[in-house]
Amino acid sequence: MSINLQMPALSPTMEEGTLAKWLVKEGDVVASGDLLAEIETDKATMEFEAVDEGTIAKITIAEGTENVKVGAVIAILAEEGEDVSAVSKGGESVAKKVKPEPVAKKSPEKPVAAAPKVAEPAQDDAPKVADKAPQAATPAAASPAADGDRIKVSPLARRLAEGKGVDLAGMSGSGPGGRIVKADIDAAEGGTAKAAPAPTSSVPTTTVAPQADNDFETPYTTEKLSGMRKTIARRLTEAKQTIPHIYLTVDIQLDKLLNLRGELNKSLEPRGIKLSVNDLLIKALAVSLMQAPKCNVSIEGDELKSFSRADISVAVSIPGGLITPIITGADTKSLSTISTEMKDLAERAKAGKLKMHEYQGGTASISNMGMFGIKNFDAVINPPQAMIMAIGAGQKRPHVIDDSLQIATIMSATGSFDHRAIDGADGAQLMKIFKELVENPLGMLA
Structure with missing residues (x-):
């Protein structure tokens, strides 16, 4: 059968x-x-x-x-x-x-000339040309990848092209409707890319599109939102509109952690493992959550879930958006294990190879923008989680140590908390524990 x-x-x-x-x-x-x-x-x-x-x-x-x-x-x-x-x-x-049903059907009350609107979903990226309407109702044959202002390319192919430095302009796609797919990027990388044939459509192919009746409008191009970008937009809007955020910031001295990292990397060098600062901060957040369990929670409807382990979602930037692969049980894992897993998850996230359970869930998140030189920022909570830690850059700053003004490496960390689930005092306790662990990092290894 x-x-x-x-x-x-x-x-x-x-x-x-x-x-x-x-x-x-x-x-x-x-x-x-x-x-x-x-x-x-x-x-x-x-x-x-x-x-x-x-x-x-x-x-x-x-x-x-x-x-x-x-x-x-x-x-x-x-x-x-x-x-x-x-x-x-x-x-x-x-x-x-x-087969999807037509968007519009002919009816006795409407003239036959309205029928071309049926084809609009397949032509949503091209300008509507009234005198060419009968042609628009015909199923589209393979066409060049460039269609008007938009390059027809699958999100996977676009990510691969950006990663490999392949220029999509001038390429012809082998996918439906001339769409550029993964196979075309692979061929282009090998030097066998085909030049796009001359456009045969009557649709304008200019790269900028000021409106004809307004020559003073700033030229622009448009691009259809990907499924990932739509989801990010929806979830962030939901988070800011429905979650009462409370932000708590602490300044943390990093020098001891940086020294410990250097010593550990020397001992791990024969195993080919190199710890990042973020690996140690993931561990510190996980241990902090276990010591401040009122922050290791999520609120769903009229229920508050309290978690018995710390699964840390780590924000990773990928072409076209952001994804948060998870280090499960980070509170009990060694730093070398966290480092190895994080490297693997980040590589597969950028290649679009993560499995569902590797990015769905998590009890709290961490987002590090310090590598971009960002001093501090307020991160948006990733529902249904109830907190996220935002990490800024470690910078040499004047700092009071033992009642004397000295130069130290200082990092600002800001916790965003869902005030429906976490009280301010509980959030402050988590930030205090996190600061103490980072400033005295041997405590999180014991």
């Missing part, structure tokens, strides 16, 4: 996604665990694995298709002994079932 492969829910908040790339084709034999496709979710680009064995009889959703609902049939798998051609023919009816 044939098996319907459905669009998976790759995160708790995922309702739809983009089928970025098929890694198999019709007629391929697959086994459990084989990679079938790359799917872009509201969080990241993830790989979709086969659960059953069989032959890909029919692909019902083409790669590059956006807004594919969770549960929609994307392919049909013929089991061993089945007639693949028969299953493939049967799959045509499945494809019709999952």
